[in-house]
Amino acid sequence: xxxxxxxxxxxxxxxxxxxxxxxxxxxxxxxxxxxxxxxxxxxxxxxxxxxxxxxxxxxxxxxxxxxxxxxxxxxxxxxxxxxxxxxxxxxxxxxxxxxxxxxxxxxxxxxxxxxxxxxxxxxxxxxxxxxxxxxxxxxxxxxxxxxxxxxxxxxxxxxxxxxxxxxxxxxxxxxxxxxxxxxxxxxxxxxxxxxxxxxxxxxxxxxxxxxxxxxxxxxxxxxxxxxxxxxxxxxxxxxxxxxxxxxxxxxxxxxxxxxxxxxxxxxxxxxxxxxxxxxxxxxxxxxxxxxxxxxxxxxxxxxxxxxxxxxxxxxxxxxxxxxxxxxxxxxxxxxxxxxxxxxxxxxxxxxxxxxxxxxxxxxxxxxxx
Amino acid sequence: xxxxxxxxxxxxxxxxxxxxxxxxxxxxxxxxxxxxxxxxxxxxxxxxxxxxxxxxxxxxxxxxxxxxxxxxxxxxxxxxxxxxxxxxxxxxxxxxxxxxxxxxxxxxxxxxxxxxxxxxxxxxxxxxxxxxxxxxxxxxxxxxxxxxxxxxxxxxxxxxxxxxxxxxxxxxxxxxxxxxxxxxxxxxxxxxxxxxxxxxxxxxxxxxxxxxxxxxxxxxxxxxxxxxxxxxxxxxxxxxxxxxxxxxxxxxxxxxxxxxxxxxxxxxxxxxxxxxxxxxxxxxxxxxxxxxxxxxxxxxxxxxxxxxxxxxxxxxxxxxxxxxxxxxxxxxxxxxxxxxxxxxxxxxxxxxx
Numbered sequence: 150x151x152x153x154x155x156x157x158x159x160x161x162x163x164x165x166x167x168x169x170x171x172x173x174x175x176x177x178x179x180x181x182x183x184x185x186x187x188x189x190x191x192x193x194x195x196x197x198x199x200x201x202x203x204x205x206x207x208x209x210x211x212x213x214x215x216x217x218x219x220x221x222x223x224x225x226x227x228x229x230x231x232x233x234x235x236x237x238x239x240x241x242x243x244x245x246x247x248x249x250x251x252x253x254x255x256x257x258x259x260x261x262x263x264x265x266x267x268x269x270x271x272x273x274x275x276x277x278x279x280x281x282x283x284x285x286x287x288x289x290x291x292x293x294x295x296x297x298x299x300x301x302x303x304x305x306x307x308x309x310x311x312x313x314x315x316x317x318x319x320x321x322x323x324x325x326x327x328x329x330x331x332x333x334x335x336x337x338x339x340x341x342x343x344x345x346x347x348x349x350x351x352x353x354x355x356x357x358x359x360x361x362x363x364x365x366x367x368x369x370x371x372x373x374x375x376x377x378x379x380x381x382x383x384x385x386x387x388x389x390x391x392x393x394x395x396x397x398x399x400x401x402x403x404x405x406x407x408x409x410x411x412x413x414x415x416x417x418x419x420x421x422x423x424x425x426x427x428x429x430x431x432x433x434x435x436x437x438x439x440x441x442x443x444x445x446x447x448x449x450x451x452x453x454x455x456x457x458x459x460x461x462x463x464x465x466x467x468x469x470x471x472x473x474x475x476x477x478x479x480x481x482x483x484x485x486x487x488x489x490x491x492x493x494x495x496x497x498x499x500x501x502x503x504x505x506x507x508x509x510x511x512x513x514x515x516x517x518x
Numbered sequence: 519x520x521x522x523x524x525x526x527x528x529x530x531x532x533x534x535x536x537x538x539x540x541x542x543x544x545x546x547x548x549x550x551x552x553x554x555x556x557x558x559x560x561x562x563x564x565x566x567x568x569x570x571x572x573x574x575x576x577x578x579x580x581x582x583x584x585x586x587x588x589x590x591x592x593x594x595x596x597x598x599x600x601x602x603x604x605x606x607x608x609x610x611x612x613x614x615x616x617x618x619x620x621x622x623x624x625x626x627x628x629x630x631x632x633x634x635x636x637x638x639x640x641x642x643x644x645x646x647x648x649x650x651x652x653x654x655x656x657x658x659x660x661x662x663x664x665x666x667x668x669x670x671x672x673x674x675x676x677x678x679x680x681x682x683x684x685x686x687x688x689x690x691x692x693x694x695x696x697x698x699x700x701x702x703x704x705x706x707x708x709x710x711x712x713x714x715x716x717x718x719x720x721x722x723x724x725x726x727x728x729x730x731x732x733x734x735x736x737x738x739x740x741x742x743x744x745x746x747x748x749x750x751x752x753x754x755x756x757x758x759x760x761x762x763x764x765x766x767x768x769x770x771x772x773x774x775x776x777x778x779x780x781x782x783x784x785x786x787x788x789x790x791x792x793x794x795x796x797x798x799x800x801x802x803x804x805x806x807x808x809x810x811x812x813x814x815x816x817x818x819x820x821x822x823x824x825x826x827x828x829x830x831x832x833x834x835x836x837x838x839x840x841x842x843x844x845x846x847x848x849x850x851x852x853x854x855x856x857x858x859x860x861x862x863x864x865x866x867x868x869x870x871x
């Protein structure tokens with residue numbers, strides 16, 4: 150049961166706040182959201198012996214269904230798998246830009262983009278894996294080890310500070326969420342030239358401000374959806390980065406995904422926070438499926454270390470809304486969720502079926518939470 | 519009019535004049551090949567700091583590629599890795615790696631090939647200049663890598679200069695460099711090291727690597743430097759020093775006596791002098807790494823500083839430049855250009871005779 154329902158007074162207070170305060174005040178999470186049943190495919194990604202995923206930060210598919218995973222292993226690495234999850238190859242081994250993975254996305258031409266929050270780079274690779282554009286620049290190595298608690302300097306056009314994600318509009322303009330150090334969204338043209346930014350190096354919770362913009366996606370009309378994580382909301386901007394609205398009934402928006410096709414859906418994850426403090430699993434971990442206008446269609450998943458549950462979901466791939474991929478930080482894996490056809494009929498159940506490779510799939514339905 | 523506004527007016531007038539002088543240079547047409555070098559799929563080129571060719575047309579790229587690392591759990595923190603030296607034949611076919619896992623390959627700065635096809639690398643962080651024979655065997659080392667790193671590191675900049683003795687940027691009289699940037703040779707094989715971003719001097723060695731002298735220190739007067747970013751020597755043993763911070767190339771004789779300077783070429787970050795009977799000079803007004811909306815053009819001049827033309831601008835597309843750090847001009851009008859910002863080497867063909 151969500152915590153708000155157990156605290157009617159707090160609910161009331163929040164409701165009052167939301168009517169009295171500015172539009173951007175935080176609302177409580179949406180109630181009575183339908184649970185969407187799904188199945189998690191066991192052992193989806195098949196790595197060769199001796200190769201392991203670390204923290205799975207980024208996952209994306211290309212037009213052929215190939216799966217790309219950007220992971221924090223001993224070094225940060227980028228792997229490619231076929232649609233069935235069989236390992237194909239490593240891309241960019243030893244790259245100067247691969248230091249601390251955060252996101253991978255594939256654009257409409259199947260170019261592979263990674264966002265690295267260690268090297269402060271957004272790197273575009275062609276489908277063959279060759280670097281064809283670099284946005285940002287790696288801090289001077291010759292400067293040596295620097296103090297990590299220094300304040301973020303004023304945001305510059307071409308300098309990121311721990312960037313988090315990248316997206317494109319239909320014209321190919323590039324949108325970067327930046328990030329942990331800066332708190333802004335930057336728009337570049339398709340050739341990497343700076344056009345505009347919203348936000349700054351300073352965090353804030355007003356309009357035009359962000360507090361840890363952690364994920365970004367763009368719909369077919371060029372609207373920009375920003376996971377404004379520490380502001381417990383998603384911000385929607387128009388193509389010129391002018392704020393349009395906020396969706397603030399979805400918990401903390403860790404990552405966003407907009408599906409392709411004539412009817413686009415919007416996904417956001419209220420991921421359970423790192424650390425797994427008591428009480429967090431009960432109130433976080435779910436992913437919302439929404440219309441672009443913010444209407445919540447349903448939710449799925451919950452915090453868990455078992456197959457079918459999520460342990461700090463960090464990124465979604467929703468190219469096919471019937472098959473969602475989920476990359477998890479703390480479970481070091483990528484799950485493939487099947488929404489139809491269901492292999493077994495939904496049953497009210499214990500949380501999370503145990504993974505069992507001998508069975509075709511672990512069916513997970515929810516409704517208990 | 520206040521003094522301040524008068525000053526501002528004067529500054530803007532001067533800037534305007536400089537701008538006119540720069541933009542009046544004719545544009546040189548050119549074509550480019552953005553993938554002249556065929557890397558194996560196992561190698562992802564990083565910042566292309568240095569590029570150079572030998573007499574056979576083989577191409578060498580000294581690049582910031584890999585994972586620059588500082589160890590922990592040790593008596594002191596030690597720096598490792600982060601740069602590699604690759605070799606290609608004249609067709610761009612990958613041949614191999616030179617100096618693999620070298621102790622001093624930390625932050626690639628430059629590679630140059632001497633008249634005997636020896637390969638010289640300059641590393642900005644290990645402050646080492648290494649001479650390899652044409653087959654890649656190590657022959658000589660100038661300078662010495664710091665044994666260990668200080669954590670957190672003191673800020674970069676002139677205040678950190680002067681390692682090896684003397685005040686910051688005072689021009690230490692030794693072969694201990696501080697962020698050196700380039701190397702060149704005169705007709706008798708004496709070695710000249712551009713030193714560099716920490717120190718502000720030119721250090722001269724005999725052909726056997728014995729320190730002879732150094733000249734210059736941080737400043738703006740003739741004979742002084744603010745960030746020495748490159749060096750080249752013509753057939754008459756005149757020494758051309760890219761004095762980037764002072765927006766000029768200073769010309770010296772082989773003993774370091776100031777002769778003249780070349781201006782109106784922006785802030786010279788990479789320089790090259792062509793071989794042959796009539797020598798030309800190329801110099802790049804490279805854009806800062808954090809801005810592609812300014813500068814980036816390369817100038818072609820006579821050795822006396824007469825500007826013959828310019829080409830290119832900052833950007834990420836083919837025929838645009840992302841912080842050019844190296845120019846190889848052995849081919850006269852065929853140039854290899856190494857870029858820090860775009861992680862690539864472009865091969866340019868200029869529309870000139």
